[in-house]
Amino acid sequence: MSKIKSLEIKIGLEVHCQLTNLKTKLFCSCSSDYRGKEPNTLICPICMGMPGTLPVLNEKALEDAIMVALALNSKISERMLFFRKNYFYPDMPKNFQISQYDKAGGVPFALGGYIQINGKKVRIRRIQLEEDPGKLSYDGTIESSNHTLVDYNRAGIALIEIVTEPDMETPKEARLFLEKLRSILEHLNVSDGSLEGSMRCDANISLKGGKRVEVKNISSFKEVERALNFEITRQKNLVLRGMVIGQETRHWDETRRITVSLRMKEEEQDYRYFPEPDLVPIIIPRERIKEIEQKMPELPDERRKRFIEQYNLSPQSAEILTRSKxxxxxxxxxxxIYGNPKEISNWMIGELSSYLNEKSIEIDELTLTSKQLVDLIKLIDEGVISRKMAKSVLQDMLLTGKMAGDIVKEKGLEKILDKEYIGSIVEKILKENPQAVKDAIFDKKAMNYLMGQLMKKTEGKIDPKMASEVLRKRLSELAKFITP
Ligand SMILES: [Zn+2]
Structure with a gap:
């Protein structure tokens, strides 16, 4: 196994993020709100590439891309060119995609930069602005389906492509990077990661001594960690059998949760890139970038620091709470609503987060509102229910969407706080356990047994502090009459 441990893993990502806060596509005035719409209704001669049409760059898309580049600490090019990436595939109505290129005189929209995850910098190689292809759908999987359907509503939607250096060493780091990226884009309000297919990812991975394997078609961030884990195991097994890992492109099959070979290196495609003749080079004025820089909203890293200072949270808590917008x-x-940040943070990081992890969902997919969580915390602070009770009440709230107060009333979970009533229960327990009473008088540890009996009798509803006070007092009174 030592042989495996020494295999240094390098992971790089290529992320495609739709700019979802635009009204129209990247080069035409078709609506960008394509989800759930009748297929092939949001199209026009421009995004279908009809002869004689001319693309016009969406200015807001460029502004959004500038914000992303600034947030990722990248250097924005002064002069930007679009290139045609030529390929024949049914998802591409024009047989080329308007994209960018870093060779042949091409300069991507932005170069360099980084994202910080857990104190580590993952470097960005480049950021490009390009159009999304259409969407193909199959009956089942790509291999089993006997037909393919195509919807061009998505063709021409604005995309930014973010390519990292191979700086990540584990699938978990890759997931953290993507979560952080999503959080940044959402804070900028340029891309909504909760929309289906708005963020897609290709990953390249290499083990020491092996060639780079690219895994394509990872449709959601949750799948990335899974796909990478599969790929690492697959490559390690090859190495163990003494085989050499060659350069290869593989496809992530989400249904079967495996990667399948698409092509080996020798079949590498040639996209015959050349500058898009229908679009002039775009000069990005430095003053415009400065203007945008001044309007930049608060980003996750700044927000994390503010949470530590303003709410007195630990760095770890602030980190978890700012992982998503x-x-x-x-x-x-x-x-x-309720100024108890410590308690709110505890509940969100503890009970709520484990529920979200278990269900593999995001917090905004819950019916639970912040008001409802606060109501629950108030019930604890007011001493109506115990912390332990509150945990089960929260589970009920998450399942039924009911308010905390209603669940407490319905189930009769209110804590017993009536001193007289507590006294009467204590008497009952003392009568039922004469030996334990004797033991407890001479050995303080035995008192725990009686406390346990009190809890059991009241189904945990008795206030432990008050109960132990009453019990202690009664035991000290009884001690006068009993000799060891
Ligand atoms: Zn169009």
């Missing part, structure tokens, strides 16, 4: 927003909304 939805999480950070939920936290701040809750604090606004």
């Amino acid at each position: 939805a999480m950070a927003d939920f936290f701040e909304e809750s604090v606004k």
